[in-house]
Amino acid sequence: MEIEERCNTIEEGYEFMLAYAAxxxxxxxxxxxGGEVREFLNRMVNALxxxxxxxxxxVWNEGLEPPEKYQAFLxxxxxxxxxxxxxxxxxxxxxxxxxxxxDNLNASIHLRALLTDLFLVDELLKTQSQAxxxxxxxxxxxxxxxxxxxxx
Amino acid sequence: MTNGDTPKAVSRRTFIKGVIAGSAAVAxxxxxxxxxxxxxxxxxxxxSSTRVHHQKLQAKG
Numbered sequence: 001m002e003i004e005e006r007c008n009t010i011e012e013g014y015e016f017m018l019a020y021a022a023x024x025x026x027x028x029x030x031x032x033x034g035g036e037v038r039e040f041l042n043r044m045v046n047a048l049x050x051x052x053x054x055x056x057x058x059v060w061n062e063g064l065e066p067p068e069k070y071q072a073f074l075x076x077x078x079x080x081x082x083x084x085x086x087x088x089x090x091x092x093x094x095x096x097x098x099x100x101x102x103d104n105l106n107a108s109i110h111l112r113a114l115l116t117d118l119f120l121v122d123e124l125l126k127t128q129s130q131a132x133x134x135x136x137x138x139x140x141x142x143x144x145x146x147x148x149x150x151x152x
Numbered sequence: 153m154t155n156g157d158t159p160k161a162v163s164r165r166t167f168i169k170g171v172i173a174g175s176a177a178v179a180x181x182x183x184x185x186x187x188x189x190x191x192x193x194x195x196x197x198x199x200s201s202t203r204v205h206h207q208k209l210q211a212k213g
Contacts (some may be wrong), residue, residue: 011164018171112172119165 001047003054007118009047013040014106014115021103027096037102041092048085048114052078055121058098077117083110 020037021149028034052074059070087108091097 011168014168015164108170115168116172119169 001050001054003058006047006051006054007122009043010051010115010118013044013047014111016040017102017106021099022137023099024083025099027098029151034097037097038092038099041088043083044088045092048081048088058125062125062129064125073117073121077114077121080110080114080117084108084114087111 016033016036017040020033023031023033025031025034026033028037055077056071056074059067059074064070077081089112092100094101
């Protein structure tokens with residue numbers, strides 16, 4: 001899975017969960033959005049698995065400097081991704097997923113840390129790319145493939 | 153291919169950041185509000201009325 005797709009999936013999932021939490025549903029059964037919530041959460045799980053590794057490959061392939069600083073932050077990203085994964089998978093094994101449950105998942109500091117990590121690293125990658133390459137092709141979350149090469 | 157800098161992507165991130173930062177601000181406000189309410193309700197704490205009354209009686213004695 002490409003980094004672009006991973007980022008979009010995670011952000012879309014969180015956006016959907018915000019909407020789901022506001023609906024006051026007692027369960028994920030019997031409603032359209034209820035049917036979708038597990039789908040969104042499963043997509044997020046897939047996007048989170050190997051997320052930090054994808055960024056590591058991208059940083060390595062792009063030769064971003066200094067690598068140790070990137071690695072240190074990607075270690076943080078990896079921890080937050082694993083923590084978020086644990087929270088989402090815990091929700092997924094529940095027989096019923098209520099809006100209240102999702103509201104608490106949305107409030108989870110682990111998910112919020114992950115999202116802000118993604119925003120930060122994405123912005124950093126774009127900035128580094130623009131500084132290193134005067135050809136103004138913005139990349140980062142949206143322009144990196146799984147192997148780290150540019151797709152543009 | 154979509155771009156991370158498209159208005160939709162940017163607005164979504166802005167929205168999510170607003171949710172994260174906004175709820176933190178609300179939580180802080182609730183904390184302060186609850187603290188002041190708690191202090192305002194001190195005489196209604198369990199046993200507080202009895203204690204005050206008891207102290208008054210002791211003062212009279």
